[in-house]
Amino acid sequence: MATPAAPAGGARNGAGPEWGGFEENIQGGGSAVIDMENMDDTSGSSFEDMGELHQRLREEEVDADAAAAEEEDGEFLGMKGFKGQLSRQVADQMWQAGKRQASRAFSLYANIDILRPYFDVEPAQVRSRLLESMIPIKMVNFPQKIAGELYGPLMLVFTLVAILLHGMKTSDTIIREGTLMGTAIGTCFGYWLGVSSFIYFLAYLCNAQITMLQMLALLGYGLFGHCIVLFITYNIHLHALFYLFWLLVGGLSTLRMVAVLVSRTVGPTQRLLLCGTLATLHMLFLLYLHFAYHKVVEGILDTLEGPNIPPMQRVPRDIPAVFPAARLPTAALNATAKAVAVTLQSH
Amino acid sequence: MAEAVESPGDPGTATPRPLMRDLKAVGKKFMHVLYPRKSNTLLRDWDLWGPLILCVTLALMLQRGSVDSEKDGGPQFAEVFVIVWFGAVTITLNSKLLGGNISFFQSLCVLGYCILPLTVAMLVCRLVLLAEPGPINFMVRLFVVIVMFAWSIVASTAFLADSQPPNRKALAVYPVFLFYFVISWMILTFTPQ
Numbered sequence: 001m002a003t004p005a006a007p008a009g010g011a012r013n014g015a016g017p018e019w020g021g022f023e024e025n026i027q028g029g030g031s032a033v034i035d036m037e038n039m040d041d042t043s044g045s046s047f048e049d050m051g052e053l054h055q056r057l058r059e060e061e062v063d064a065d066a067a068a069a070e071e072e073d074g075e076f077l078g079m080k081g082f083k084g085q086l087s088r089q090v091a092d093q094m095w096q097a098g099k100r101q102a103s104r105a106f107s108l109y110a111n112i113d114i115l116r117p118y119f120d121v122e123p124a125q126v127r128s129r130l131l132e133s134m135i136p137i138k139m140v141n142f143p144q145k146i147a148g149e150l151y152g153p154l155m156l157v158f159t160l161v162a163i164l165l166h167g168m169k170t171s172d173t174i175i176r177e178g179t180l181m182g183t184a185i186g187t188c189f190g191y192w193l194g195v196s197s198f199i200y201f202l203a204y205l206c207n208a209q210i211t212m213l214q215m216l217a218l219l220g221y222g223l224f225g226h227c228i229v230l231f232i233t234y235n236i237h238l239h240a241l242f243y244l245f246w247l248l249v250g251g252l253s254t255l256r257m258v259a260v261l262v263s264r265t266v267g268p269t270q271r272l273l274l275c276g277t278l279a280t281l282h283m284l285f286l287l288y289l290h291f292a293y294h295k296v297v298e299g300i301l302d303t304l305e306g307p308n309i310p311p312m313q314r315v316p317r318d319i320p321a322v323f324p325a326a327r328l329p330t331a332a333l334n335a336t337a338k339a340v341a342v343t344l345q346s347h
Numbered sequence: 348m349a350e351a352v353e354s355p356g357d358p359g360t361a362t363p364r365p366l367m368r369d370l371k372a373v374g375k376k377f378m379h380v381l382y383p384r385k386s387n388t389l390l391r392d393w394d395l396w397g398p399l400i401l402c403v404t405l406a407l408m409l410q411r412g413s414v415d416s417e418k419d420g421g422p423q424f425a426e427v428f429v430i431v432w433f434g435a436v437t438i439t440l441n442s443k444l445l446g447g448n449i450s451f452f453q454s455l456c457v458l459g460y461c462i463l464p465l466t467v468a469m470l471v472c473r474l475v476l477l478a479e480p481g482p483i484n485f486m487v488r489l490f491v492v493i494v495m496f497a498w499s500i501v502a503s504t505a506f507l508a509d510s511q512p513p514n515r516k517a518l519a520v521y522p523v524f525l526f527y528f529v530i531s532w533m534i535l536t537f538t539p540q
Contacts, residue, residue: 123518
């Protein structure tokens with residue numbers, strides 16, 4: 001069967017370079033892992049590299065498919081070696097499908113590998129970065145270093161979610177855990193991702209030298225102060241204590257973030273805009289989590305239980321009776337708390 | 348499943364699936380979780396039947412009856428399900444990104460099986476809630492949930508810690524702690540209508 005073999009061989013040779021070219025591209029796809037060596041945390045260009053790589057792979061696929069289809073059309077019209085053509089076509093398609101699936105699976109795996117360098121931390125590093133997030137540095141003349149990692153910020157966001165859920169525990173009322181869980185996760189992740197993106201956009205407008213990853217890391221570590229304040233004040237319900245911690249701890253972590261941003265921005269107006277926005281959002285978020293988040297939760301509880309129970313009863317603002325030994329002016333503090341709650345509710 | 352179906356022999360004969368063998372494997376893993384030792388049975392022969400059974404049981408028990416509101420218990424079941432599975436997936440991704448050499452499904456298997464103590468806690472809480480409510484009721488439930496929470500963490504650490512580089516064990520265990528904390532919170536705050 002030399003006659004059908006010859007055109008088949010010819011066509012195969014014609015398709016060979018494309019197949020060989022594919023193998024080269026797969027090797028280029030293999031370098032998706034190697035590309036990570038070029039990544040440093042001051043350039044976000046690795047994502048563009050990966051995107052270009054995938055685009056090239058797809059374009060080559062489309063081109064090779066079109067070329068193979070044209071060739072097979074020509075052979076079919078020629079009516080030479082019909083059976084060989086069909087079997088080759090089927091094998092061709094199966095190979096293409098398998099290769100497509102393999103490259104898709106590989107790109108999925110490679111996407112996980114993209115995040116791997118951001119999780120390359122030691123416990124001691126995480127601990128020191130947590131402590132440093134509360135210490136504002138005064139040197140604003142040259143850009144301060146921001147560690148571009150995502151493990152610490154991600155864990156802090158999850159911790160904040162857990163603390164918010166812990167603060168919602170009540171003993172008697174019925175709670176819809178799922179709705180509260182969704183609200184807590186949405187609030188925390190929304191704040192982290194949304195405010196980071198917004199400040200990154202402002203930083204772009206103000207010509208500040210900061211990348212998205214660094215902004216995510218900075219804001220994530222800034223949530224450490226929030227976690228501390230909320231953890232303490234959900235267990236000790238004292239308004240004066242909360243205001244003190246809000247100013248002290250919240251203020252320290254905000255000052256730290258502001259100092260870092262100031263060191264990376266030029267120009268007084270830009271500095272004011274960027275840092276003022278960040279400080280406002282950060283401090284107001286803590287206020288929101290302590291006061292209005294309770295209202296959101298009570299709104300959910302109200303819709304579940306109906307208006308029978310007045311919401312004031314479930315505001316955990318009363319100083320518990322277990323603190324008589326502290327001789328606090330509980331009546332005065334309770335009155336203050338109720339007045340604030342009434343003011344908040346009236347708005 | 349880790350094990351393949353047994354050779355069916357003739358195409359015409361109806362060979363039953365090795366159900367008893369699968370159930371025995373699941374039961375054996377339950378025992379390994381309840382008495383955690385340094386063994387890699389859970390890792391070697393991983394399967395997701397046990398986690399599925401436990402997750403479904405937990406989600407069913409955390410449901411409320413549909414008599415209290417027009418919103419029935421459907422969404423609650425789905426949300427417990429989603430929280431358990433997405434929490435397990437997140438922890439798995441985290442431990443892989445930290446450089447662990449455990450496979451994706453092995454980690455899911457271990458995390459799912461280690462929910463067993465918390466499921467037992469849920470059962471106990473439901474029984475305790477049949478008694479009259481009060482602070483003693485709450486303290487008993489709190490104590491049971493805390494003990495089972497610690498048990499879950501110890502069990503999962505015994506299996507997962509070996510797969511991490513030795514200096515990063517704390518980084519991998521912390522999200523596991525948060526995950527079981529959230530599940531324990533759901534169990535503790537459950538009050539039936």
